[in-house]
Amino acid sequence: MKPRDRLRIAMQKSGRLTEPALDLLNRCGLTFRQSRDKLFCFGEGEPVDLLLVRDDDIPGLIAQGVCDLGIVGRNVLDEFRCTASEDVAALTEWRPLGFGRCRLSVAVPQDMDYRQPQDLGGLRIATSYPGLLNHWLKAQSVDAAVVTLAGSVEIAPKLGTADAICDLVQSGGTLVANQLRETDVLLESEAVLAGPQALPTDERGDMINLLLKRLDGVIQVRESRLLLLQTSRTALDAVTRLLPGGPQPTLLPVAGQPDQLMLQALCAGEVSWRQLEEIKKAGAREMFVLPVEKMLA
Ligand code: PRP
Numbered sequence: 001m002k003p004r005d006r007l008r009i010a011m012q013k014s015g016r017l018t019e020p021a022l023d024l025l026n027r028c029g030l031t032f033r034q035s036r037d038k039l040f041c042f043g044e045g046e047p048v049d050l051l052l053v054r055d056d057d058i059p060g061l062i063a064q065g066v067c068d069l070g071i072v073g074r075n076v077l078d079e080f081r082c083t084a085s086e087d088v089a090a091l092t093e094w095r096p097l098g099f100g101r102c103r104l105s106v107a108v109p110q111d112m113d114y115r116q117p118q119d120l121g122g123l124r125i126a127t128s129y130p131g132l133l134n135h136w137l138k139a140q141s142v143d144a145a146v147v148t149l150a151g152s153v154e155i156a157p158k159l160g161t162a163d164a165i166c167d168l169v170q171s172g173g174t175l176v177a178n179q180l181r182e183t184d185v186l187l188e189s190e191a192v193l194a195g196p197q198a199l200p201t202d203e204r205g206d207m208i209n210l211l212l213k214r215l216d217g218v219i220q221v222r223e224s225r226l227l228l229l230q231t232s233r234t235a236l237d238a239v240t241r242l243l244p245g246g247p248q249p250t251l252l253p254v255a256g257q258p259d260q261l262m263l264q265a266l267c268a269g270e271v272s273w274r275q276l277e278e279i280k281k282a283g284a285r286e287m288f289v290l291p292v293e294k295m296l297a
């Protein structure tokens with residue numbers, strides 16, 4: 001294959017991952033001359049181009065060296081790793097990306113008497129993930145027949161072509177609509193940045209390292225929250241102890257109320273209602289949780 005000096009990233013052409021993946025790359029400072037109906041997007045600022053393809057094709061394109069990286073669901077990557085022959089280049093998950101969360105689960109008809117995986121013995125299970133399903137069945141020592149379908153897996157029990165299914169679940173709406181009940185989670189999935197285990201040793205490797213650093217910054221900020229609250233000086237210790245992880249909070253005086261303080265804390269992740277309620281109980285009030293847009297330490 002001809003050596004390339006531009007980095008090429010494979011990405012889902014149209015689907016649940018497309019918009020958030022493009023958004024993430026934009027936040028990393030990558031912009032593209034976009035003809036999104038076409039297969040190729042030319043990178044404008046940095047030497048990074050996009051190839052828009054079917055998500056199932058992404059691991060193969062990386063393994064063949066057609067693309068250097070891919071943004072793909074962990075479910076697709078792991079299915080490829082489960083089924084790829086040994087002479088195929090090893091792929092790895094460089095970063096979890098925090099969107100496109102879903103799970104790969106077994107589900108059975110709502111009226112089926114199911115208690116444990118062994119109850120699947122001798123049954124037919126429809127799936128688009130035969131590699132991951134077979135792997136799980138083996139680990140559970142269950143002998144079941146795997147029926148591989150490209151799509152519309154959820155209606156297989158109704159059509160009589162399978163007794164149970166193994167498919168992606170996000171909201172669970174599709175399962176409910178098909179009178180199915182989720183029983184076992186095989187894999188927790190999300191979009192990941194996938195690539196070869198060994199980075200290219202030329203300029204593309206440098207570009208990948210630069211991209212990884214920017215990604216880390218973007219992901220860190222995206223998950224950060226700024227917590228603002230007011231507290232009395234006497235409750236300060238109790239309030240501070242309950243703050244989610246992060247750097248030391250900043251304290252500011254409140255004009256005209258010498259016993260009160262304004263506290264500002266950067267939190268590493270989401271701050272839940274339950275955490276807020278606990279902090280309030282300890283003596284805080286006027287609490288705000290704000291998203292962080294940019295951060296330069
Ligand atoms: C996925 C998956 C399920 C559904 C689950 O299909 O295959 O059918 O989403 O989502 P839910 O739990 O929110 O209902 P998708 O719509 O991505 O289409 P595809 O299977 O044809 O790729």
Ligand code: ZN
Pocket residue numbers: 055056
């Ligand atoms: Zn798909």
